[in-house]
Amino acid sequence: MDAPTNGPRERRAPNPQRRSERAHRAILDATAELVGEVGYAKLTMEAIAARAKVGKQTIYRWWPSKAAVVLDVFERRTGTPGDPLPDTGDLAADLRTVLYATVDEFTDPETDRVARAFTAEIQHDPDLAATVTERLTRPNNEAFRERLRAARDAGQLDPDIGLDLALELLTGPITQRWLTRTAPLTHAYVDELLAAALRALGPR
Amino acid sequence: MDAPTNGPRERRAPNPQRRSERAHRAILDATAELVGEVGYAKLTMEAIAARAKVGKQTIYRWWPSKAAVVLDVFERRTGTPGDPLPDTGDLAADLRTVLYATVDEFTDPETDRVARAFTAEIQHDPDLAATVTERLTRPNNEAFRERLRAARDAGQLDPDIGLDLALELLTGPITQRWLTRTAPLTHAYVDELLAAALRALGPR
Amino acid sequence: MDAPTNGPRERRAPNPQRRSERAHRAILDATAELVGEVGYAKLTMEAIAARAKVGKQTIYRWWPSKAAVVLDVFERRTGTPGDPLPDTGDLAADLRTVLYATVDEFTDPETDRVARAFTAEIQHDPDLAATVTERLTRPNNEAFRERLRAARDAGQLDPDIGLDLALELLTGPITQRWLTRTAPLTHAYVDELLAAALRALGPR
Amino acid sequence: MDAPTNGPRERRAPNPQRRSERAHRAILDATAELVGEVGYAKLTMEAIAARAKVGKQTIYRWWPSKAAVVLDVFERRTGTPGDPLPDTGDLAADLRTVLYATVDEFTDPETDRVARAFTAEIQHDPDLAATVTERLTRPNNEAFRERLRAARDAGQLDPDIGLDLALELLTGPITQRWLTRTAPLTHAYVDELLAAALRALGPR
DNA sequence: TGATAACCGAGACGGTACGTCTTGTCTTGTT
DNA sequence: AACAAGACAAGACGTACCGTCTCGGTTATCA
Numbered sequence: 108m109d110a111p112t113n114g115p116r117e118r119r120a121p122n123p124q125r126r127s128e129r130a131h132r133a134i135l136d137a138t139a140e141l142v143g144e145v146g147y148a149k150l151t152m153e154a155i156a157a158r159a160k161v162g163k164q165t166i167y168r169w170w171p172s173k174a175a176v177v178l179d180v181f182e183r184r185t186g187t188p189g190d191p192l193p194d195t196g197d198l199a200a201d202l203r204t205v206l207y208a209t210v211d212e213f214t215d216p217e218t219d220r221v222a223r224a225f226t227a228e229i230q231h232d233p234d235l236a237a238t239v240t241e242r243l244t245r246p247n248n249e250a251f252r253e254r255l256r257a258a259r260d261a262g263q264l265d266p267d268i269g270l271d272l273a274l275e276l277l278t279g280p281i282t283q284r285w286l287t288r289t290a291p292l293t294h295a296y297v298d299e300l301l302a303a304a305l306r307a308l309g310p311r
Numbered sequence: 312m313d314a315p316t317n318g319p320r321e322r323r324a325p326n327p328q329r330r331s332e333r334a335h336r337a338i339l340d341a342t343a344e345l346v347g348e349v350g351y352a353k354l355t356m357e358a359i360a361a362r363a364k365v366g367k368q369t370i371y372r373w374w375p376s377k378a379a380v381v382l383d384v385f386e387r388r389t390g391t392p393g394d395p396l397p398d399t400g401d402l403a404a405d406l407r408t409v410l411y412a413t414v415d416e417f418t419d420p421e422t423d424r425v426a427r428a429f430t431a432e433i434q435h436d437p438d439l440a441a442t443v444t445e446r447l448t449r450p451n452n453e454a455f456r457e458r459l460r461a462a463r464d465a466g467q468l469d470p471d472i473g474l475d476l477a478l479e480l481l482t483g484p485i486t487q488r489w490l491t492r493t494a495p496l497t498h499a500y501v502d503e504l505l506a507a508a509l510r511a512l513g514p515r
Numbered sequence: 516m517d518a519p520t521n522g523p524r525e526r527r528a529p530n531p532q533r534r535s536e537r538a539h540r541a542i543l544d545a546t547a548e549l550v551g552e553v554g555y556a557k558l559t560m561e562a563i564a565a566r567a568k569v570g571k572q573t574i575y576r577w578w579p580s581k582a583a584v585v586l587d588v589f590e591r592r593t594g595t596p597g598d599p600l601p602d603t604g605d606l607a608a609d610l611r612t613v614l615y616a617t618v619d620e621f622t623d624p625e626t627d628r629v630a631r632a633f634t635a636e637i638q639h640d641p642d643l644a645a646t647v648t649e650r651l652t653r654p655n656n657e658a659f660r661e662r663l664r665a666a667r668d669a670g671q672l673d674p675d676i677g678l679d680l681a682l683e684l685l686t687g688p689i690t691q692r693w694l695t696r697t698a699p700l701t702h703a704y705v706d707e708l709l710a711a712a713l714r715a716l717g718p719r
Numbered sequence: 720m721d722a723p724t725n726g727p728r729e730r731r732a733p734n735p736q737r738r739s740e741r742a743h744r745a746i747l748d749a750t751a752e753l754v755g756e757v758g759y760a761k762l763t764m765e766a767i768a769a770r771a772k773v774g775k776q777t778i779y780r781w782w783p784s785k786a787a788v789v790l791d792v793f794e795r796r797t798g799t800p801g802d803p804l805p806d807t808g809d810l811a812a813d814l815r816t817v818l819y820a821t822v823d824e825f826t827d828p829e830t831d832r833v834a835r836a837f838t839a840e841i842q843h844d845p846d847l848a849a850t851v852t853e854r855l856t857r858p859n860n861e862a863f864r865e866r867l868r869a870a871r872d873a874g875q876l877d878p879d880i881g882l883d884l885a886l887e888l889l890t891g892p893i894t895q896r897w898l899t900r901t902a903p904l905t906h907a908y909v910d911e912l913l914a915a916a917l918r919a920l921g922p923r
Numbered sequence: 924t925g926a927t928a929a930c931c932g933a934g935a936c937g938g939t940a941c942g943t944c945t946t947g948t949c950t951t952g953t954t
Numbered sequence: 955a956a957c958a959a960g961a962c963a964a965g966a967c968g969t970a971c972c973g974t975c976t977c978g979g980t981t982a983t984c985a
Binding site: 325326329330331334360364365366367368369372 | 937
């Protein structure tokens with residue numbers, strides 16, 4: 108796990124206007140390549156700097172940690188989080204669409220790899236945890252809750268059930284299965300889960 | 312995160328008969344203390360050896376990694392996993408008992424700390440992942456499934472629902488909430504979850 | 516003797532222009548102190564680094580081995596080797612001056628200590644042997660031979676005797692006595708040696 | 720050079736009567752092989768024990784150090800030191816015989832290797848130095864001096880010249896040339912040396 | 924002729940130092 | 955001022971040996 112980190116020193120902010128676009132891109136590209144080649148754990152700042160033909164300081168100037176760099180890479184790859192869920196009026200179908208996509212993402216080796224790296228990193232880097240929550244988790248959850256809210260307003264959900272719990276009933280099992288690798292994440296599993304969860308959530 | 316690990320060299324197994332009980336205990340004690348003092352990430356083999364008055368080789372002789380040592384400490388603390396769940400005949404009550412205990416554990420700062428460390432470590436140490444699964448996750452899950460099986464046999468559960476899914480519906484939400492720290496883990500939350508999940512699982 | 520040395524890994528040369536003068540001096544100072552305190556054999560890179568407040572890597576960056584560091588210390592102490600011998604026209608007197616100085620040096624505990632260390636080290640470190648020969652032995656011998664050459668040209672030596680042999684007759688006995696510690700190195704011994712050797716070397 | 724040696728603890732002497740001849744021989748054989756294979760510096764007690772199929776304690780029981788073991792190996796190889804020099808009445812011829820043999824020995828790679836190892840080791844192991852002096856140097860020197868004494872008594876040497884100096888004039892140059900590797904040790908060199916030295920030593 | 928002590932093989936132990944690695948900062952030109 | 959390059963202090967890594975210390979398992983005297 109962590110090489111005992113000294114924590115980066117506080118320093119006065121650099122001027123983003125003068126930031127070298129070349130260096131910025133080179134760092135993200137190099138990081139993306141290296142994560143693919145050696146995985147997150149063996150990724151080093153040293154290696155990123157070398158591959159990107161960049162001084163280490165240039166990395167430290169713009170990112171507080173290795174994780175922050177990789178987070179940017181990750182974000183660049185997966186595109187804008189927080190996109191609204193589809194709303195065709197058919198809740199089950201819409202959720203199926205989204206959850207299929209979710210398990211597909213987790214099944215992609217590259218995404219899986221980085222997601223696991225973040226899951227790991229978040230456990231002992233509160234700053235990163237906050238950032239990830241802010242930029243990934245919260246927008247996604249909000250979009251999810253929005254769709255559920257619409258369903259509830261349409262009378263498709265039990266109004267006594269909290270949206271957060273609803274969300275967790277639908278995604279928690281997937282998260283847990285992915286986390287513990289107890290069984291494969293398949294579309295069939297999503298179907299099964301969806302059926303059960305909707306029984307829990309539907310109007311009495 | 313991880314100092315890029317070279318992985319321990321292959322070596323022929325030492326003779327466990329000749330293992331020094333004194334050293335064994337001293338290492339676990341020292342590790343337990345140090346995890347409490349500096350946390351898992353800043354824990355070093357060097358420090359364990361120093362605190363335990365033990366040669367580093369003695370640690371490396373018996374454990375392949377820092378994580379493995381801490382796992383033993385963790386196991387020693389939490390006692391035997393895989394204990395059967397209570398079975399009073401009242402499924403809801405029994406599950407409540409267990410899930411209360413679960414959230415209590417995750418709420419305990421010490422346990423939380425180590426659990427997070429393992430969650431992190433497991434993401435990029437497949438050997439450790441296998442060990443943890445084998446020694447913690449699987450026994451616990453099996454005990455859980457056993458109780459659910461009994462309930463199903465008693466007609467308290469929908470026989471069409473897989474026990475794995477049932478398990479995940481009951482624990483996945485808790486795991487996810489703990490993992491993402493989106494909201495506190497309380498007994499009230501367990502109650503809410505239990506009510507919803509049992510609607511999903513109960514006989515039609 | 517040597518802890519079985521793996522030999523330092525090959526690495527691309529650092530840029531001497533950017534060498535830290537502070538670190539350089541601190542390392543040599545610390546080494547000088549430590550050799551005096553604990554002797555060469557118990558001198559460790561670890562201790563040098565600690566005393567000099569320097570990272571170990573900084574030592575390894577500039578010197579291939581402990582011996583190389585001490586050689587620099589030694590050289591700094593004894594000043595420029597290869598200084599020409601005095602030439603007053605009186606060969607015996609000039610040689611006496613030089614050999615007195617030689618035995619005085621070998622009698623000084625500090626110099627003796629380091630000289631023995633090198634004598635030892637040279638036996639199984641060919642690189643160091645070459646360096647020492649190049650930087651100490653050869654210049655000194657050349658200066659010596661130069662003085663003998665002048666004497667030979669002045670008709671004070673048998674022209675049939677090789678200068679190398681002449682050199683060895685004059686210094687070999689001293690070296691051997693120092694090496695085997697069979698008897699003390701005194702000025703009287705030099706006188707005795709000189710008388711005999713000059714009989715061997717003088718014109719017939 | 721030496722890994723800083725803790726020095727062996729004082730222990731009460733074992734009973735040589737009960738010494739295992741098998742182990743004794745195996746240790747010497749293994750040491751001889753290993754010195755040949757890896758050289759003295761990289762020779763380890765560990766390796767000797769392993770090769771000899773012997774417990775390390777068995778080595779430490781009978782020898783105080785690696786050097787002591789190798790010394791025994793060396794002695795076993797070179798046979799009894801201190802044999803008297805030939806005395807045919809012709810001093811020059813007798814010395815030539817002996818010095819030829821000496822340079823031949825030093826020229827043999829195996830002997831050269833071990834001799835250098837001891838030369839090195841002696842510099843910082845006073846106990847070993849004493850042992851070597853006692854068992855090798857002194858007997859050999861004594862035999863040498865004996866022959867010179869006979870020559871002096873026969874009027875072939877200047878009676879004013881000390882026997883020690885005479886010895887050193889004859890052997891010091893060879894020792895020095897071997898030690899510094901400044902030039903090859905040949906029979907021709909011995910001839911040249913002998914001619915010169917005898918001029919120094921002969922009666923006036 | 925046991926018993927009983929010593930030596931033996933094996934190898935775990937507490938240590939020390941090794942030489943390497945990476946971290947995050949600092950320094951030195953260049954652009 | 956940001957940059958590429960890379961030296962620097964710090965300190966953990968995992969390994970190699972050190973010399974000591976058990977641990978059974980043979981011998982080989984002596985009671």
